[in-house]
Amino acid sequence: MPLLEVNNLKQHFISKKGFLSEKRVVKAVDGVSLKVEKGKTLGVVGESGCGKSSLGRSILRLVQPTEGSVKFQGKEVTDLNALEMKKLRREMQIVFQDPYASLNPRSTIREILEAPLKIHNVGNKKERKKVIEELVERIGIRKDQLNNYPHEFSGGQRQRIGIARALALNPKLIVADEPVSALDVSVQSQVLNLMLELQQEMDLSYLFISHDLSVVQHISDQVAVMYLGKIVEFGDVERIYNHPMHPYTQALLSALPIPDPKQKRERIILEGDLPSPINPPSGCPFHTRCPFATKECKEVVPALEEKTDNHFAACIHI
Amino acid sequence: MVRRMINSPLTILGLVLVLLIIITAIFAPVIATHNPTEVNLLSKLEGPSGEHFFGTDEVGRDIFSRIVYGTRISLKIGLLVVLISFPIGTILGAIAGYIGGRIDQIIMRATDIFLSFPGIILAMSIAAALGPSIENVLLALAATWWPWYTRIVRSSVLSLKNSEFIEASRALGANPFRILFKEVIPNAIAPASIQASLDLGFVILAAAGLSFIGLGAQPPSPEWGAMLSSSREIIRDAWWAATFPGIAILITVLGFNLMGDGLRDVLDPKQR
Numbered sequence: 001m002p003l004l005e006v007n008n009l010k011q012h013f014i015s016k017k018g019f020l021s022e023k024r025v026v027k028a029v030d031g032v033s034l035k036v037e038k039g040k041t042l043g044v045v046g047e048s049g050c051g052k053s054s055l056g057r058s059i060l061r062l063v064q065p066t067e068g069s070v071k072f073q074g075k076e077v078t079d080l081n082a083l084e085m086k087k088l089r090r091e092m093q094i095v096f097q098d099p100y101a102s103l104n105p106r107s108t109i110r111e112i113l114e115a116p117l118k119i120h121n122v123g124n125k126k127e128r129k130k131v132i133e134e135l136v137e138r139i140g141i142r143k144d145q146l147n148n149y150p151h152e153f154s155g156g157q158r159q160r161i162g163i164a165r166a167l168a169l170n171p172k173l174i175v176a177d178e179p180v181s182a183l184d185v186s187v188q189s190q191v192l193n194l195m196l197e198l199q200q201e202m203d204l205s206y207l208f209i210s211h212d213l214s215v216v217q218h219i220s221d222q223v224a225v226m227y228l229g230k231i232v233e234f235g236d237v238e239r240i241y242n243h244p245m246h247p248y249t250q251a252l253l254s255a256l257p258i259p260d261p262k263q264k265r266e267r268i269i270l271e272g273d274l275p276s277p278i279n280p281p282s283g284c285p286f287h288t289r290c291p292f293a294t295k296e297c298k299e300v301v302p303a304l305e306e307k308t309d310n311h312f313a314a315c316i317h318i
Numbered sequence: 319m320v321r322r323m324i325n326s327p328l329t330i331l332g333l334v335l336v337l338l339i340i341i342t343a344i345f346a347p348v349i350a351t352h353n354p355t356e357v358n359l360l361s362k363l364e365g366p367s368g369e370h371f372f373g374t375d376e377v378g379r380d381i382f383s384r385i386v387y388g389t390r391i392s393l394k395i396g397l398l399v400v401l402i403s404f405p406i407g408t409i410l411g412a413i414a415g416y417i418g419g420r421i422d423q424i425i426m427r428a429t430d431i432f433l434s435f436p437g438i439i440l441a442m443s444i445a446a447a448l449g450p451s452i453e454n455v456l457l458a459l460a461a462t463w464w465p466w467y468t469r470i471v472r473s474s475v476l477s478l479k480n481s482e483f484i485e486a487s488r489a490l491g492a493n494p495f496r497i498l499f500k501e502v503i504p505n506a507i508a509p510a511s512i513q514a515s516l517d518l519g520f521v522i523l524a525a526a527g528l529s530f531i532g533l534g535a536q537p538p539s540p541e542w543g544a545m546l547s548s549s550r551e552i553i554r555d556a557w558w559a560a561t562f563p564g565i566a567i568l569i570t571v572l573g574f575n576l577m578g579d580g581l582r583d584v585l586d587p588k589q590r
Contacts, residue, residue, distance in 0.1 A: 062489055086491035089490060093490075096482040105483075107504075115487065115500075
């Protein structure tokens with residue numbers, strides 16, 4: 001049984017401008033299915049606005065999903081009541097993108113890290129203190145910095161504090177929503193390696209959301225490529241990066257720089273912008289920008305099918 | 319922050335005035351030269367002199383001592399009104415902004431109703447309905463003041479409530495009560511607290527106004543507004559009886575305003 005199983009999840013937002021205009025539905029996540037195995041990392045890549053972050057928030061029920069099912073350890077999450085949901089929150093946590101916005105500027109680091117323990121009534125004051133001290137030691141922040149405020153730390157340190165907060169309750173799943181994209185490259189690798197070490201030690205599973213292909217390649221076991229609220233390709237990381245099948249994935253990967261000046265590569269340049277999720281194209285969502293699109297693509301919505309061994313793609317031409 | 323405050327002479331002036339007022343209120347018995355309510359008909363309506371710095375009123379009470387003791391009353395009213403209306407306004411504003419929906423509608427329409435009356439008129443009618451006394455002036459002013467804080471806090475909460483740190487708290491399973499008091503309010507309170515420091519002066523002015531028209535402090539009490547009121551009839555013969563209480567009100571309101579403005583400039587660089 002996978003740790004997390006998402007089936008046909010939809011997250012639609014209703015946007016209404018002015019009281020006379022008609023309601024418009026933004027289909028941020030439109031029928032996503034995926035699995036995260038215990039101790040593994042599923043990377044979710046896609047360009048800005050494709051619904052990656054909405055997917056993470058909807059899995060954690062920070063926004064209530066419109067439709068579909070989310071199963072955590074075989075248990076349906078979407079219809080839990082408030083009390084059951086609170087219990088489950090110990091098991092699944094989130095790390096945010098912006099380390100400057102994700103820590104309360106008026107709380108000390110000790111207060112920030114103690115909050116999850118207090119909310120779930122873990123231990124007494126002394127035990128909590130011990131847990132917090134172990135946590136900061138683990139993420140490389142000194143004990144005597146516990147009474148400092150977030151603005152006294154660098155971006156990388158803040159992000160590690162954000163990770164420590166997510167880990168305080170010993171969760172099984174972490175949704176990491178672009179956890180390194182706000183950091184300098186040198187600090188990125190520090191934080192990524194910390195996440196990998198913690199994964200080993202605590203047997204964590206990650207749902208790692210990012211637009212950065214190299215970061216996802218580095219950390220993931222499996223990769224899902226998202227486009228306009230749908231998954232267009234899914235498979236093991238080596239297969240996706242070495243043998244991309246979907247034209248969108250191929251275009252994305254062709255933009256990855258190769259650290260070898262002699263090697264020639266073909267760059268696939270996509271024309272146009274990401275279509276609006278309010279009014280998505282008919283048929284295959286990618287047909288407006290796909291270099292191989294045919295007439296059929298405008299009419300048929302391609303299903304995500306297993307094309308070769310454990311390698312799924314949503315394209316009628318493969 | 320301290321340096322920026324020192325760089326502004328007006329802020330310093332405000333701070334000095336406020337400090338002076340507070341010291342006067344605390345050490346009133348030491349500073350006052352006479353008993354503020356002692357009637358001495360032999361020395362009524364005397365002009366300012368070495369014995370009576372600010373002269374005496376129509377029943378011979380020492381105006382200087384009355385003003386000194388009046389500081390206590392005015393400061394008490396100002397502080398208590400703000401201390402009552404500020405928490406009420408803050409909590410209602412935070413609830414309205416954070417929860418939104420129907421609750422927001424109800425709270426904000428209530429503030430609209432309160433704000434649609436001129437403050438002093440509303441306070442007058444409440445004070446008149448409750449009967450003239452200092453306590454009722456307090457209640458009346460608190461009832462007219464809270465909607466301002468509600469509006470200010472609500473608008474800061476609206477800009478805060480989608481921050482990632484609030485979302486992080488929800489992801490941890492914190493209940494709305496905890497989020498409101500530990501995460502939202504501490505971050506939304508700064509602009510409203512600056513407003514509160516400015517309001518101290520206005521509250522004192524409004525309380526003096528209510529006492530002036532007879533709805534607040536009653537005659538023997540050395541309240542500045544009441545003193546002004548009773549000096550109306552003798553103003554042609556004894557200019558000092560009206561002038562010095564007026565100056566006391568002016569200095570107090572000015573002091574709190576300058577201090578509040580200075581605080582705003584220091585704490586909120588966007589306003590400059």
